[in-house]
Amino acid sequence: xxxxxxxxxxxxxxxxxxxxxxxxxxxxxxxxxxxxxxxxxxxxxxxxxxxxxxxxxxxxxxxxxxxxxxxxxxxxxxxxxxxxxxxxxxxxxxxxxxxxxxxxxxxxxxxxxxxxxxxxxxxxxxxxxxxxxxxxxxxxxxxxxxxxxxxxxxxxxxxxxxxxxxxxxxxxxxxxxxxxxxxxxxxxxxxxxxxxxxxxxxxxxxxxxxxxxxxxxxxxxxxxxxxxxxxxxxxxxxxxxxxxxxxxxxxxxxxxxxxxxxx
Amino acid sequence: xxxxxxxxxxxxxxxxxxxxxxxxxxxxxxxxxxxxxxxxxxxxxxxxxxxxxxxxxxxxxxxxxxxxxxxxxxxxxxxxxxxxxxxxxxxxxxxxxxxxxxxxxxxxxxxxxxxxxxxxxxxxxxxxxxxxxxxxxxxxxxxxxxxxxxxxxxxxxxxxxxxxxxxxxxxxxxxxxxxxxxxxxxxxxxxxxxxxxxxxxxxxxxxxxxxxxxxxxxxxxxxxxxxxxxxxxxxxxxxxxxxxxxxxxxxxxxxxxx
Numbered sequence: 001x002x003x004x005x006x007x008x009x010x011x012x013x014x015x016x017x018x019x020x021x022x023x024x025x026x027x028x029x030x031x032x033x034x035x036x037x038x039x040x041x042x043x044x045x046x047x048x049x050x051x052x053x054x055x056x057x058x059x060x061x062x063x064x065x066x067x068x069x070x071x072x073x074x075x076x077x078x079x080x081x082x083x084x085x086x087x088x089x090x091x092x093x094x095x096x097x098x099x100x101x102x103x104x105x106x107x108x109x110x111x112x113x114x115x116x117x118x119x120x121x122x123x124x125x126x127x128x129x130x131x132x133x134x135x136x137x138x139x140x141x142x143x144x145x146x147x148x149x150x151x152x153x154x155x156x157x158x159x160x161x162x163x164x165x166x167x168x169x170x171x172x173x174x175x176x177x178x179x180x181x182x183x184x185x186x187x188x189x190x191x192x193x194x195x196x197x198x199x200x201x202x203x204x205x206x207x208x209x210x211x212x213x214x215x216x217x218x219x220x221x222x223x224x225x226x227x228x229x230x231x232x233x234x235x236x237x238x239x240x241x242x243x244x245x246x247x248x249x250x251x252x253x254x255x256x257x258x259x260x261x262x263x
Numbered sequence: 264x265x266x267x268x269x270x271x272x273x274x275x276x277x278x279x280x281x282x283x284x285x286x287x288x289x290x291x292x293x294x295x296x297x298x299x300x301x302x303x304x305x306x307x308x309x310x311x312x313x314x315x316x317x318x319x320x321x322x323x324x325x326x327x328x329x330x331x332x333x334x335x336x337x338x339x340x341x342x343x344x345x346x347x348x349x350x351x352x353x354x355x356x357x358x359x360x361x362x363x364x365x366x367x368x369x370x371x372x373x374x375x376x377x378x379x380x381x382x383x384x385x386x387x388x389x390x391x392x393x394x395x396x397x398x399x400x401x402x403x404x405x406x407x408x409x410x411x412x413x414x415x416x417x418x419x420x421x422x423x424x425x426x427x428x429x430x431x432x433x434x435x436x437x438x439x440x441x442x443x444x445x446x447x448x449x450x451x452x453x454x455x456x457x458x459x460x461x462x463x464x465x466x467x468x469x470x471x472x473x474x475x476x477x478x479x480x481x482x483x484x485x486x487x488x489x490x491x492x493x494x495x496x497x498x499x500x501x502x503x504x505x506x507x508x509x510x511x512x513x514x515x516x517x518x519x520x521x
Binding site for chain 2: 165171172
C-alpha cells in the first residue's frame with residue numbers, strides 16, 4: 001500500500017482575522033445595546049395578550065373600509081412601480097458598461113446606490129413639503145425608491161447578456177439604439193419583466209408602511225386605529241393586509257416563474 | 264405567404280479589400296497582426312487558415328472595423344478604414360455580412376426578427392426600434408431565408424432550431440443586408456461534419472450565384488481545400504502563405520500549422 005503524501009493545508013490569515021472581527025462586533029453589540037433582559041421574560045405573555053385583543057373578536061364590519069384603503073395602497077404601489085420603471089429603464093442603460101462613457105456610468109451607479117441606502121419612508125418625508133400628505137407622495141417615494149433597485153438590476157442584466165447577438169447587430173451596421181433593441185433586449189426581456197414584478201411586490205409591502213406618515217392607504221388606517229387602541233379593528237386590518245399581500249405575491253411570483261422558465 | 268421572386272439579393276457590385284502593412288496591437292499589448300498586406304479581388308472566395316491565436320479572427324474583424332487597425336492602411340469598397348468615422352463605419356458594416364462560429368442569434372425572438380437585423384443599416388432607426396419594417400425589407404428577409412432553404416421556419420423562435428438551422432438563419436441575416444462582401448469567422452466549427460458541408464455549400468452558392476466576395480476563416484485543412492479558390496495562411500499574425508488552392512500542398516500546411 002502506498003503512503004499518500006497529503007499537501008499541508010494553508011491557513012488563510014485573512015479568514016481568521018475576519019472571524020475574530022465579526023465575533024468582536026457581535027459581542028460588542030450585545031454589550032452596548034441596553035436591553036432590559038428582565039422584561040424579555042414577559043414578552044411571550046405580552047404577545048399572547050395582544051394577539052387575544054386583536055383576534056378574539058375581530059370587528060368584521062370594518063372589512064369594506066379596510067379593502068378600500070388596501071386598494072388605495074396597491075394603487076399607490078402600482079403607480080410608483082410604473083413611474084419607477086419608466087425612469088429606471090433609460091437610466092439603467094446609461095449605467096451599463098459598453099453603452100455609456102465611464103463618468104456617466106459611475107454617476108448613475110452612485111445615484112442608484114444613494115437611493116437604495118435611503119428608506120422609502122425617508123424619501124416620502126423629504127418630498128412631503130412639496131407634494132403634501134397625499135397618495136401621490138407615497139407613489140412618488142416608491143417610484144424614486146424603485147429607481148435605485150431597478151436601475152442596478154437593469155444594468156447588471158444588460159451587462160450579463162450573451163455578447164454574441166450584440167456583436168452581430170454591431171457587425172450589421174446597427175447604431176447604439178438598434179444594438180440595444182435587437183442585440184440586448186430580446187435576451188434581457190425575461191430578466192426585466194421579472195425585476196419589475198418583483199419590485200411591484202416590494203412596493204405593495206412598502207406602501208402599507210408609508211401609510212404610517214399619513215399619505216393614505218391601509219397603513220394610515222392601521223396607525224389611526226392602533227393609536228386609539230381599537231384592537232378588534234387592528235386585527236381585521238392585519239388579516240386584510242396579510243391576505244392581499246400574500247395574494248399579490250403569489251400571483252406575481254407565479255408569473256415570474258413562468259417567464260423565467262419559459263425561455 | 265407567397266413572396267414573388269424579384270432580382271436575386273446582392274445585385275450590387277461586390278467589393279474588394281486592400282491591406283497595406285496592417286498591424287493590430289490590442290490594449291493588452293498583444294500584437295494580433297504584423298505588417299499584413301493583402302489584395303482580395305471582387306467576387307473571390309478566400310479561406311484564411313491558421314492555428315487559433317494566429318490572428319484569423321482579428322484579420323476578418325479589421326475588414327468591417329470591429330477591430331481597429333493600429334497602423335497601415337485598409338481599403339474596403341470605397342472606405343478607408345484607418346480614418347473612417349463612426350457613421351461611415353456603420354454604413355460600411357451595412358454592406359458587409361458577417362457569420363460567426365456561435366451563430367450569434369437573439370435566441371428568444373423569431374427567426375424573422377433575427378434576419379431583419381440585416382436591415383438595420385438600411386432603414387430608419389425608429390422603424391427598427393418599433394419592429395415596423397417596410398414591406399420591402401420583409402420581402403428581402405423572406406427571400407434570404409428561402410435562399411438557404413429554411414423559409415418554413417420564419418415564425419419559429421430562434422432557440423427552437425438546430426445548430427445547422429441557426430447558422431442558416433445567420434447566413435440569411437447576412438444576405439438580408441444585400442451585402443457586397445461576406446465575412447465568416449469559423450462558420451462550421453460548432454457543427455457536425457455533414458451539417459458543416461451543407462453550410463459551406465451555402466457559402467459557396469452565395470459566392471458563385473450572387474458573385475459576392477466571401478472571406479472565410481477555417482481551421483480544418485480539408486474544408487479550406489474543398490471550398491476556397493485561394494488560401495491565405497496566417498501564423499503568429501503574419502501571412503506565411505497566399506496562393507491558389509492547387510499550390511497549397513501538405514508542406515505548405517505544415518508550415519502554416521508549424
